[in-house]
Amino acid sequence: MIKLGILGSTGTIGKNALEIVKTFSQDIELIGIGAYRASEEFLYQAKNLKPRYVFSVETPSREWLNEISKYSTYLNEEEGLGVIIEHSDKILNAIAGSSGIKATYKILKAKKILLASNKESILCMPNLIRENIKHVIPVDSEHNSAFMLLEHYKDIKDLYITASGGPFRNYTLEQLKHVKKEQALQHPNWKMGPKITIDSATLMNKGLELIEASILFDIAIEHIKILIHPQSIVHAMAELISGPIISNMYAPDMKLPIQHAIFYPEKRPYLFNRLNFSNLRLDFEEPRKDVFKAIEICEWVGSMGNPYLSVLLGADDEAVNLFLQDKIGFLDIPEIIENVLSSVNFHINEDLPDILKAVNFGKEKVKKDVNMLKYKP
């Protein structure tokens, strides 16, 4: 019986994870779930799956609290996070954005198994991740796929991770200037939250995943390649020094890597949607780095390490935020971030206060630059 905690249960990853919990209820004990909002959906999840503990960041109403207490013990965020980590063997951190940093830190310090879906927290504490790498199982489709390959193949020349290319794959720089948030929020293959969808459109998401892969698999940035693959079926490939390229593919559905991560090193039959080869086309091309500047930013930051890693996260969080508020244009996102990175003139220790300080520096500097009217939508 796997004792599982799920942080961020109302997000896309969290909901898919709960489907796995339900499917394999004989094998998984749901210790607790946590979410930002005390929403009806969260209430429904508790009612449906009866985790031992629940917590929300937002303070719930009296009625909501009364209702959820019929199924689970409600705790505030601080207590809830601690209790769920304490009683679980494995904790899925599917909190969105830099809000997930604290949870990863605590999971690793408690020596529990981290099912890592929050990429920000991998990126901002590379040393802690590397020290605890045996306790980290990636959940992202690309990294989970790479994990499955690198477990078996050791003579790696290059690791490839794929990118759908987002909705603007074939746009020119001129066209990208005029892109609106409504267009950027249309991801061709995956249904995800707004922050990661915008990050997919700028290819910042893929740039961050490049750094993430470098940390998780201890491979130099220059041996990790991004490939544009619009169908999102091949997720990762390992090119071996001995020649062949071993790839990992499946129909785009996050339940597969989530199920793999929950049961690893064991395996369970996959009972969901499988790939159909009856008329399948797969395309690959190199990313246009001159158009999608985020990749080169990430290649540089990945080779520099902290504090740039943490500042990048904060800066991107805030830049995407401002784009979603129509306060800056699409092409301003990488430009603002690049300027913020060039203004970093401090060092940090890899502990929670210092990391959060650097992330916050990134956010605040973006706000300041934008308020100075350097950019306009």
Add this chain to the structure above:
Amino acid sequence: MIKLGILGSTGTIGKNALEIVKTFSQDIELIGIGAYRASEEFLYQAKNLKPRYVFSVETPSREWLNEISKYSTYLNEEEGLGVIIEHSDKILNAIAGSSGIKATYKILKAKKILLASNKESILCMPNLIRENIKHVIPVDSEHNSAFMLLEHYKDIKDLYITASGGPFRNYTLEQLKHVKKEQALQHPNWKMGPKITIDSATLMNKGLELIEASILFDIAIEHIKILIHPQSIVHAMAELISGPIISNMYAPDMKLPIQHAIFYPEKRPYLFNRLNFSNLRLDFEEPRKDVFKAIEICEWVGSMGNPYLSVLLGADDEAVNLFLQDKIGFLDIPEIIENVLSSVNFHINEDLPDILKAVNFGKEKVKKDVNMLKYKP
């Protein structure tokens, strides 16, 4: 130092193998080479690589013999085969067609490592192959690729092997009626001998490979799927019960699987042509079994075993032969074979005389049927 023998050194596989020998001359000692004809090319190979022993099936001229004796000890076929097997650790059997059966039998009986490129000899002695499976390393791109996958992944739902589809991939039955040997000899991706090129055009080659995979990997025929993949870049895929599909791809070049097989379980850097992803398209579709009857014939024969396996080999050898002589039409090939199979009314033991008798039955029955003017070009 690997002591290597190469049987069929003047064929496509043999020549590629000699390139590997030359590239890794520090690691490989070439014990001997054998070929059908005492040709200028064979002489050149001996001169260039100085194997300890050489043999040819055809009796050489005195001048040829004088010349080759400067570099190697010449033996007749019987002696040469025995001496090369005796002094080698690994023997590549790259003899074309059913002429390769005897060599595989002797290699396995001598408990040497068989680098298996002659598929006929795998097909006609499934029990001997299974008993010695630890001594068999497949060299065919599909089987070598599958071998690399199945070495690591154990929860196999289905194994896929790919087929280019040959030159007539999109032809209708009506169009296939009028196909000439010149058209059938044009393979889109691989340069091979005439027999295997015709077998690729009828998909008989892929059907035989299906049976071969079933024997080599001990997987039931119904769990091995053929996929049409015109680019010949993905060679094999393993769909796991746990969901993902792990695939093995590389630019079509036989040097890769040959190098892998020679050095297995060790690995060496691959120094030849690598796959370029800058503008790569991969297509997959199901084979049209109603048009290419060879697949269903092989599915049936694969599930029946011997003597059908051995009869099929002989019948296909002779049917292709007659097609190459313009004596039968393209669509007659599977029809003749099917009729021959349905006339089998005997049993065999899995020893060399019985196997060769069954192969010969297949050949002779085809000749007889064609002479009775049942078919015309």
